[in-house]
Structures are given as structure tokens and as C-alpha cells.
Amino acid sequence: MIRKIKGKTLAFKLRALAVILVLLVIALTVTAFAATAASTYTVDIYENGAVTRVETAKQDASSILKGMKIEVGENDRLDLSDFTAGQDSSIVIYRYSDISFTAFDKKKAEIAFAGTVGELLEAQGIKVTEDDVVNYPDYTVVTEGMEIEVKKACLVTVVSDGEEKDVRLGFVTVKEAVEKAGVSVGEDDIVSPSEDTTVKDGMKITVKRVVTEERTETEKISYTTTTKESGAFLQGTRQVTTRGKNGEKEVVYLDKYVDGELVESTVKEETVTKEPVDEVVTVGTRSAAVTSVMANGNGAISELSVPSRVKIVNGVPENYKSVVTGKAASYTASAGAGTASGRKVKPGYIAVDPEQFPYGTELYIVATDGTVYGYAIAADTGGFVHNGSGFTIDLFMNTYDECVKWGARDVIIYVL
Secondary structure (H helix, E strand, O other): OHHHHHHHHHHHHHHHHHHHHHHHHHHHHHHHHHHHHHOOEEEEEEEOOEEEEEEEOOOOHHHHHHHOOOOOOOOOEEEOOOOOOOOOEEEEEEOOEEEEEEEOOOOOEEEEEOOEHHHHHHHOOOOOOOOEEEOOOOOOEOOOOOEEEEEEOEEEEEEEOOEEEEEEEOOOEHHHHHHHOOOOOOOOOEEEOOOOOEOOOOOEEEEEOEEEEEEEEEEEEOOOEEEEEEEEEEOOOEEEEEOOEOEEEEEEEEEEEEOOEEEEEEEEEEEEEEOOEOEEEEEEEEOOOOOOOOOOOOOOOOOOOOOOOOOEEOOEEOOOOEEEEEEEEEEOOOOOOEOOOOOEOOOOEEEEOOOOOOOOOEEEEEEOOOOEEEEEEEEEEOOHHHHOOOOOEEEEOOOHHHHHHHOOEEEEEEEO
């Protein structure tokens, strides 16, 4: 019994040992795998501005590049300053490139180089000061066909708002020069030369301020004059039958000022506020049918004698200063009554608007129907002046019946 029990105990111990060995093998395998996985790292390969990232366990740069099938030429330059085996790092490849190089306006040179622009300048013995300008930043990698140029900075003058500012710069446009001078440019401002022009040494750049202002003016609309013919008037007479009146309009202008000086005004809009009235002039076409009047006044209503200096031909004076057409009324008064000018009433002394015909003005009056009033003198003020009846003159008659017979007639007034 006792042996049997001991035998079972031994077998149990052997089985336990086997389990322990299996677990140990698994642990060693996991540890080895973990160690293998931990041995890879990241390498960034820079070439002509492009970046290739690779996960690798290789310990030297040549093996890494070979594994990526990247060849490095005899004249190419391999920069391993940032590469550390086993750690995340980088490899930089500078390709040997044919470029052109010009320094300070000297003759262009065709050279080959591998590296950055800054390294090229150093290799060429070019020392760049703050007044010099290079068309590429120092860190730019030199690539095939690149044209690199070094220049002294340009000195330009920016003129604006009555001030001049000197700016030193290069390889820039006028727009960039103005910005560097701290001058703001409005949408309508005028920059000369144009903003896309490349600056040159000694260039003067001007910025002119443009301001547009709105202005409203009330302006006259002149009336026009038209002429029409009428048989109601004698030939040679002209009468304004419709008085012309000017109209008005509101005009909105856009005034353009350049540096405070008005250079242009354009009409934005017009609004008519009062329409003009055209003037109509009527020209007589009817032939005169009047009886010749003798110098003593026979055949005329007026009792005043025609002065010898006035020659009457076919019922009208041959010589006169001007002609006025209008409408004549008539009036009468007691014998001996006085006029505004002090004369006693008498056919021939007529009432007028003194502002049109001052007292004492000599006239010769003929109705358009051929009736001759004759020689007259402005001696009184007509009532039409105040009542707005539209008459031009008021003719004195001896009797009421004569006034009724005359009524109101269109007349031609010759101013002698």
C-alpha cells in the first residue's frame, strides 16, 4: 500500500514538472518576440524635398537605403548628422545638380552642387549682408536647373500722403514695397508704377489717394422756342403767344478727387422736378389792308399829329425802334380829366404799363384787322396793370360808344 502511494506521488511530481517546462518555453518565446519587435525603429529619408518614411531594424544607413533601392551617386552628398542607429532619426540625400549662379550682377556661372543654397553661398565664398538679397532662402535644397541670384538690395522711395519713405529691399514687386513702407492702399487708390512691377534701384513709387463724393445740384432746364404761322396777324409781325418757362431738375454728381484735387465729375442720376414750358412765337402771314394815313392824322382815331420825322407808308411807320404785339382795350373820361403824367385826356394819350412803356414813349398803333389808332404817347397807367386782365395797352376814346365799338382788339405797337 505504501509503495503504491509513493509511486503515484512520483508520477504527479513528473507531470507538474512538465507543465512548468512548457510555461517556461512559452515565456522565453514571448520574450524573444518582444525583443525582436522592440528592435525596429523609424527612419525618415529626405531627398529633393520629398520624404520617405521606413520602419526598419537595420543598423546602418547604407543597408537602409539599399533596402529602399535608393542609390547615392559618387557626387551626391549623404548627410547622416541626424541619423542614429536603433533610434527614430533621419537621413538626408543631397543630389549633385547642375545650376546657374549669379552674384552681385556678375556674369552667370554654370556649376554643379549638392547641398542647400546657404551651403552653396558658403562654398562660393559669398558673404551676404542685411543689404543683400538672395532669391531663395538659405535652407532651400539645390535642385536641377535652379537659377540662384544674389543682389544688393534696391533703394526705392514710396511717396504718399505728402510724405516720402525710403525702403531697402529686392526681388519684390511694387505692391510688396508699398506694404513694407507701411503704406495702406485703398481699393480706388492709384499706385504708379503698377503694383505687379518688379522694383529697381532708385525707383520712385507714388500712391495717390482717390476719394469719390456724391453731390446734388438743382439745375435749370432751359425752355425751347418754336415758331408757328397765323393769318390772324399781319405779315412781318411776331407775337409770343405762349411765354416760355424754364424747368428744374435735381442732378446727382459723383465727384472724383485725386489727392484732394477734383479731376472728374460724372452724372449718377437726374430727376426732373419741374417740366419746362416751351415758348411759342406766332408769325403773321396776313397782308396789311390799311388806308394810308396823312401826316395830319386823318384816317386815324388818334387826334395827335404824326411828327414830320415819322414817315408813314401803307399805314405803318417806315422807321421805328421795335415792334410789340398784344391786346388793346379802350376807355373814356370826362373832357379835361388829367392823366397820371399830367396831360389832359385826349385820343392819342393812352394808358400803359409804365415799366414796359415809360411815360412819354412815342408809339404808333395799328389793329390787326386794319383799323388805325395812329400816333400815340404813353401818358397814363392802365387798370390792366393791377387786375391781370392780360391787356398790353388801353386806348383813350372820346365817347363810350366808340369804346364799345372798339371792344378789345389785337394790335401791333410800333415803338418810335
